[in-house]
Amino acid sequence: EIVLTQSPGTLSLSPGERATLSCRASQSVSSSYLAWYQQKPGQAPRLLIYGASSRATGIPDRFSGSGSGTDFTLTISRLEPEDFAVYYCQQSTFGQGTKVEIK
Amino acid sequence: QVQLVQSGSELKKPGASVKVSCKASGYTFTSYAMNWVRQAPGQGLEWMGWINTNTGNPTYAQGFTGRFVFSLDTSVSTAYLQISSLKAEDTAVYYCARDAGYSGYDELDYWGQGTLVTVSS
Numbered sequence: 001e002i003v004l005t006q007s008p009g010t011l012s013l014s015p016g017e018r019a020t021l022s023c024r025a026s027q028s029v030s031s032s033y034l035a036w037y038q039q040k041p042g043q044a045p046r047l048l049i050y051g052a053s054s055r056a057t058g059i060p061d062r063f064s065g066s067g068s069g070t071d072f073t074l075t076i077s078r079l080e081p082e083d084f085a086v087y088y089c090q091q092s093t094f095g096q097g098t099k100v101e102i103k
Numbered sequence: 104q105v106q107l108v109q110s111g112s113e114l115k116k117p118g119a120s121v122k123v124s125c126k127a128s129g130y131t132f133t134s135y136a137m138n139w140v141r142q143a144p145g146q147g148l149e150w151m152g153w154i155n156t157n158t159g160n161p162t163y164a165q166g167f168t169g170r171f172v173f174s175l176d177t178s179v180s181t182a183y184l185q186i187s188s189l190k191a192e193d194t195a196v197y198y199c200a201r202d203a204g205y206s207g208y209d210e211l212d213y214w215g216q217g218t219l220v221t222v223s224s
Contacts, residue, residue: 001164001165033208033209033210035210035211037148037211039148044198044214044215044216044217045140045148045198045200045211045214046214047210047211047212050203050209050210050212051210056210056212086147088147088148090148090150090210090211091208092150092164092208093149093150093164094140094147094148094149094150095147096147097147097148
């Protein structure tokens with residue numbers, strides 16, 4: 001079973017700053033199946049990125065995904081107040097999540 | 104528009120069973136696989152597995168074999184998750200989530216609102 005490890009566990013940033021979230025797989029995975037989700041308290045997760053780098057419908061272009069093989073990255077170019085949340089990567093199994101909190 | 108509407112919260116005693124439903128609308132139910140995801144209180148997301156909505160064939164992730172059963176009623180576009188011999192550690196929010204394809208391994212593009220199952224004596 002593939003294990004996805006996300007880092008850091010928590011990212012403390014200010015609005016307007018750039019966020020870089022990492023997802024590392026225990027073995028090479030197909031980019032076609034690597035996705036990123038955002039979850040806010042009390043809400044279901046929301047699909048942000050699929051196929052490692054394609055934005056889902058309605059997702060702002062400040063969100064971008066990249067990577068291949070075992071290393072993937074979600075970047076939020078300029079944090080908006082509504083972006084403070086927990087982010088998960090997934091290829092079937094989920095990473096443990098990265099919390100982006102207001103500094 | 105695509106919607107997944109799950110059944111309401113459940114409070115069960117240890118050893119009992121529970122069946123969570125997920126009713127789909129706004130698309131052809133049998134064209135997309137359905138996944139199930141668990142989230143224990145304050146914890147991350149756990150992928151439980153998926154069911155092929157064409158054949159009814161389920162695939163269970165590690166740790167979700169034996170007491171967990173995925174099923175369908177395609178006549179009412181509904182997927183079900185049944186958990187038997189409930190334990191306190193089964194207390195969690197359970198989500199159904201539509202697979203963007205039919206393989207069960209694509210991204211999860213639509214999610215139900217979640218069903219809280221609480222196991223307590």
